[in-house]
Amino acid sequence: xSKGKGQAGWQVVFTTEVRRLWLGWRGPLLLxxxxxxxxxxxxxxxxxxxxxxxxxxRMIGLTIQVTVLxxxxxxxxxxxxxxxxxxxxxxxxxxxxxxVPRGQLAIGKLLAILSLWLGMIPIAIPYIALVGKGTGVxxxxxxxxxxxxxxxxxxxxxxxxxxxxxxxxxxxxFGIAFVVMLLLAAPTQLPGSVKDLPGVHWLIxxxxxxxxxxxxxxVIEGGAWTDRARLLLSPIxxxxxxxxxxxxxxNSRLSLQGGVEE
Amino acid sequence: MVNGxxxxxxxxxxxxxxxxxxxxxxxxxxxxxxVRAGEIIGLLGPNGAGKTTAIRVLSTILRASRGHFTVMDxxxxxxxxxxxxxxxxxxxxxxxxxxxxxxxxxxxxxLYGQPKTTAEAKAADLLRLFGLEHAARVRIAxxxxxxxxxxATARSLINDPKVLFLDEPTLGFDPKGQREMLQAIxxxxxxxxxxxxxxxxxxxxxxxxxxxxxxxxxxRVVAEGSVAEIKRQVAVPDTCRIQTAAEAVPHALxxxxxxxxxxxxxxxxxxxxxxxxxxxxxxxxxxxAVLQQLIQAGVTIHAFSRESAGLTDAFLSxxxxxxx
Numbered sequence: 001x002s003k004g005k006g007q008a009g010w011q012v013v014f015t016t017e018v019r020r021l022w023l024g025w026r027g028p029l030l031l032x033x034x035x036x037x038x039x040x041x042x043x044x045x046x047x048x049x050x051x052x053x054x055x056x057x058r059m060i061g062l063t064i065q066v067t068v069l070x071x072x073x074x075x076x077x078x079x080x081x082x083x084x085x086x087x088x089x090x091x092x093x094x095x096x097x098x099x100v101p102r103g104q105l106a107i108g109k110l111l112a113i114l115s116l117w118l119g120m121i122p123i124a125i126p127y128i129a130l131v132g133k134g135t136g137v138x139x140x141x142x143x144x145x146x147x148x149x150x151x152x153x154x155x156x157x158x159x160x161x162x163x164x165x166x167x168x169x170x171x172x173x174f175g176i177a178f179v180v181m182l183l184l185a186a187p188t189q190l191p192g193s194v195k196d197l198p199g200v201h202w203l204i205x206x207x208x209x210x211x212x213x214x215x216x217x218x219v220i221e222g223g224a225w226t227d228r229a230r231l232l233l234s235p236i237x238x239x240x241x242x243x244x245x246x247x248x249x250x251n252s253r254l255s256l257q258g259g260v261e262e
Numbered sequence: 263m264v265n266g267x268x269x270x271x272x273x274x275x276x277x278x279x280x281x282x283x284x285x286x287x288x289x290x291x292x293x294x295x296x297v298r299a300g301e302i303i304g305l306l307g308p309n310g311a312g313k314t315t316a317i318r319v320l321s322t323i324l325r326a327s328r329g330h331f332t333v334m335d336x337x338x339x340x341x342x343x344x345x346x347x348x349x350x351x352x353x354x355x356x357x358x359x360x361x362x363x364x365x366x367x368x369x370x371x372x373l374y375g376q377p378k379t380t381a382e383a384k385a386a387d388l389l390r391l392f393g394l395e396h397a398a399r400v401r402i403a404x405x406x407x408x409x410x411x412x413x414a415t416a417r418s419l420i421n422d423p424k425v426l427f428l429d430e431p432t433l434g435f436d437p438k439g440q441r442e443m444l445q446a447i448x449x450x451x452x453x454x455x456x457x458x459x460x461x462x463x464x465x466x467x468x469x470x471x472x473x474x475x476x477x478x479x480x481x482r483v484v485a486e487g488s489v490a491e492i493k494r495q496v497a498v499p500d501t502c503r504i505q506t507a508a509e510a511v512p513h514a515l516x517x518x519x520x521x522x523x524x525x526x527x528x529x530x531x532x533x534x535x536x537x538x539x540x541x542x543x544x545x546x547x548x549x550x551a552v553l554q555q556l557i558q559a560g561v562t563i564h565a566f567s568r569e570s571a572g573l574t575d576a577f578l579s580x581x582x583x584x585x586x
Contacts, residue, residue, distance in 0.1 A: 006375040016369050024360045090356025094417060096323055098373040099346040256323055 009100030013108025018115050021078070030074050031119050038127050041066060045131070060132045060141050061220045065213050067124045068149040069185060071117050072156040072209070076181050077174075078113040079160015082106075083254065084173035093256055102165075103251030110161050110243065117153045121146060137220055144219055148212040151235040155208060156181055158242030165250040168257060184209045208235035271298040274457045275320070275425050280329035282315050282481075289315040290481045293329070297425065297457040302447070304472035305461040306577055312481040313461040314353050317427045320459070321350045334424055346374065349423030349456075353430050355414040359403035363394055363413050366402060367420055374421040381420075388416035391446065407434040415443065419450065425457045426450060432464060444471060465577055477577060492577075501539045502549060504556070505565035508534040517559040524552065534564075 006012070021027040045059055054062070083106075086092040095105060124145060132138040160177045167173035187203065187210045194200060204210040215231040273296045280293040290312040297303050305313045318324040320331060322341035330337065333344045357366060364385050371381025389398045392412040397405065405413065411434040418426060431447065432440045444467065450456045462468050468475060469489050477485040477492065485492050506514055511528060514536060518526040529535035540548045549568065556563060 006372055006377045006381075009373060009375075012369070012372040020358065020360060086356070086358075089359070090354050091358055092356075093323060093352045094350075094355070094357075094370065094414075095373075097321060097345055097348075097350050097352075098370065099342045099375070100373050101342055256318070 008104065009098070010104040010108040010111075013100070013105055014111045017109055017112030021112055021115065026078070027116060027119065030077075030116060031123060034070055034074065034120055035123050037070060038067070038124065042127050042131060056132065056135050057137065057220050060128060060135065060137060061217045063124075063128055063131050064141055064145050064149070064216055064220075065188065067120070067128075067145060068152055068212070069188075071120050071149065071153045072181060072185065073178075074120070075113050075116055075153050075157040076160045076177050078116060079110070079157045080164050080167075080173045080177040081170060082109045082113065082161050083164040083250075084167045084170040085164070087168070087256070088170045096254070096256060101251055102254040103247035106161055106165060106247040106250040106254065110157055110247070113157045113161070114154060117150065117157075141220060144216045148215060148232060148235065151232070151239050152209060152212050155235060155239045155242050158239065158246045162242060162246040162249060165246075165254045188213045205231060206234050208238040211235060271300050271455065273297070274299050275331065275333050275459070277320060277331040278329055280316070280319055280326050280331060282312075282319050282324060283327045288481050290319065290478075293478075293483060295476060295483075295486065297459060299424070299457055300451050300455040301474070302451050302458040302460060302472045304468035304475040305459060305478065306465065306468055306475055307478035310480075311478040313478055314429055315481075316478065317350070317352075317429050317459065317461060321345070321348055321427050323350075346421065347423060348425045348427065349418035349421060350427045351415050351418040351429060351431055353433075353461075355410060357402045357410065357413070360401060362397075362399050362401055363389055363405070363409075363416075364398040366413070367416060370417050371420045376421075384420060385416075388419060392416045393442070408436060408439050411435060412439070412443075415446070422454070423456060425459070428458060428460045428462075430462055431460065432462065432467060440467075447471065501537055502552070502566065502568045503529070504536045504538060504552075504563060505532075505534055506536070506556075506561055506563055510561050511536065513559065514556055514561045517555055517561065518552065521552070521555060 007015075042063070045054075045062070083092060086095060096102070125142060128141050128145065129138050132141055159180060160173075163177040163180070164170075164173040167176060184207055187207055190200075195204065204214055211231045211234045215228055218228050218231075219225060275297040277296070278294050280290060281288070282290040293312075293316055295303070305316065307313050315324065319326045320333075322338065322344050326338065332338065333347050336343045336347065338344065361369070364382070367385030367388060368378070368381045371384050372378060374381075376384065386395070386398070389395045392415060394409060394412055394416070397409060402410065402413065411431075415428075415431065418428070426447075428447065432443060435443055447458055447460070448471065451458050460468065460471060472489070474486070474488055475492055476483055504514070511534060515526060515528070518524055518536070518538060523540055525539045527537050529537055538552055540552070553563065553566065
């Protein structure tokens with residue numbers, strides 16, 4: 001290795017991947033699609049108060065939930081492509097041939113992917129401010145978007161990168177990552193009557209996505225921030241597992257062939 | 263550099279009984295060899311012989327199922343340290359297509375721990391060396407196949423490696439590019455004392471470049487040594503071509519067929535040409551005896567040429583032997 005101080009491997013990967021994301025088409029295109037989606041969504045939700053039967057606070061809650069869900073699937077898309085995409089275009093081998101520990105490659109890519117979420121938050125702010133106008137919970141809503149939302153988005157990116165690192169092809173990676181996150185996200189659409197069934201409460205608490213959705217809804221409806229903070233336990237644990245253990249797993253398991261035995 | 267000059271150089275790569283298997287398939291078995299600084303060693307074998315597997319194991323991309331190796335005395339249990347010491351041109355090359363050549367090489371240099379300015383300067387040098395300076399700021403997506411192969415070769419040298427693995431390095435090059443590429447490899451070996459392990463299907467390239475050759479077949483080393491030693495191992499006969507008048511050919515054939523240890527056949531395309539082989543070596547004495555016999559029998563010789571058996575003949579003969 002050459003003398004002199006270069007950056008750590010993960011920093012080099014991070015800065016390069018951020019440039020590729022934002023100077024290429026993917027970052028700007030995803031942000032454009034996101035802002036278009038939010039515009040249509042808000043128009044449908046709030047433009048005609050006469051046909052809208054939801055309370056304003058409920059609308060804010062839904063807006064936050066939708067924003068986080070879009071964030072989850074947008075970073076999942078990038079995460080699931082991170083290593084298997086390089087595998088498919090045969091550029092992974094040269095990356096694996098560098099002396100950078102494979103866990104650091106994963107960290108660099110993961111952090112670069114999360115920059116997309118950082119771009120999505122400012123776009124969501126005016127929409128949430130518009131929907132929450134006059135309710136007095138806009139500030140709280142933004143915090144609910146940023147803090148618990150980031151837990152879920154980080155989890156999703158971590159799952160995407162991990163699955164991508166272990167998958168032999170991009171198709172397999174996208175398939176597995178989306179099935180996992182869809183299974184986690186699906187219960188947010190359960191009707192209220194089902195949520196009251198015995199045992200379902202614990203499923204909601206254990207599932208990071210439903211736990212965060214419940215927490216956000218309760219705080220927006222006037223609950224104290226600390227009252228149901230235990231709902232944030234499962235997303236925090238899941239985030240630590242995906243982001244903390246993922247790179248460790250990839251450090252020893254990231255390989256040229258992915259899932260194929262080597 | 264010629265054979266023997268490397269004997270005083272230190273060993274930079276030492277492989278000991280390397281094996282690699284995928285479930286039931288034994289892709290590589292008992293690979294043992296050493297390479298010294300500045301030496302160019304050829305890795306030969308038919309498709310599926312285990313050449314690429316050998317390179318991937320020795321470059322730490324794959325884990326060996328059995329056996330060990332060291333690079334500059336760094337054991338294979340420390341793969342990241344080994345990767346800092348080696349350069350690899352893989353058989354198939356992919357690139358992040360949105361990057362330019364300069365950006366890509368700089369990125370790779372920085373992944374080897376180089377400061378940004380050092381990596382940029384090194385990238386510029388390599389782009390110049392491989393004739394890509396005009397395309398330095400152009401997206402790789404627009405590069406031709408040959409340009410991509412040059413870029414991949416430049417990448418393999420970005421960290422000033424001590425050991426260079428080249429898997430089919432001339433793939434995608436036109437004859438001029440191929441010659442320049444081989445010259446660059448020779449220079450790296452001679453000037454920078456880089457040990458080169460070269461895998462190629464072009465046997466004439468290996469014959470011209472390598473001091474030693476390892477022939478693999480079905481995952482096993484079937485021959486090892488200098489090109490001359492390998493040719494001796496399989497006793498591939500040298501031949502000579504003799505041209506005479508077409509009407510004299512039957513007479514010449516009968517004269518030569520009476521000579522013990524001589525086999526002769528008529529050239530398939532040139533009916534006035536005979537191809538003569540002698541059992542054992544076609545040395546000067548044997549050759550003179552053949553010519554003398556023909557002249558004494560009144561055969562007029564229009565032209566004569568001697569052809570040494572090449573590595574290709576030895577390789578094919580060896581592969582056929584091991585497949586029996």
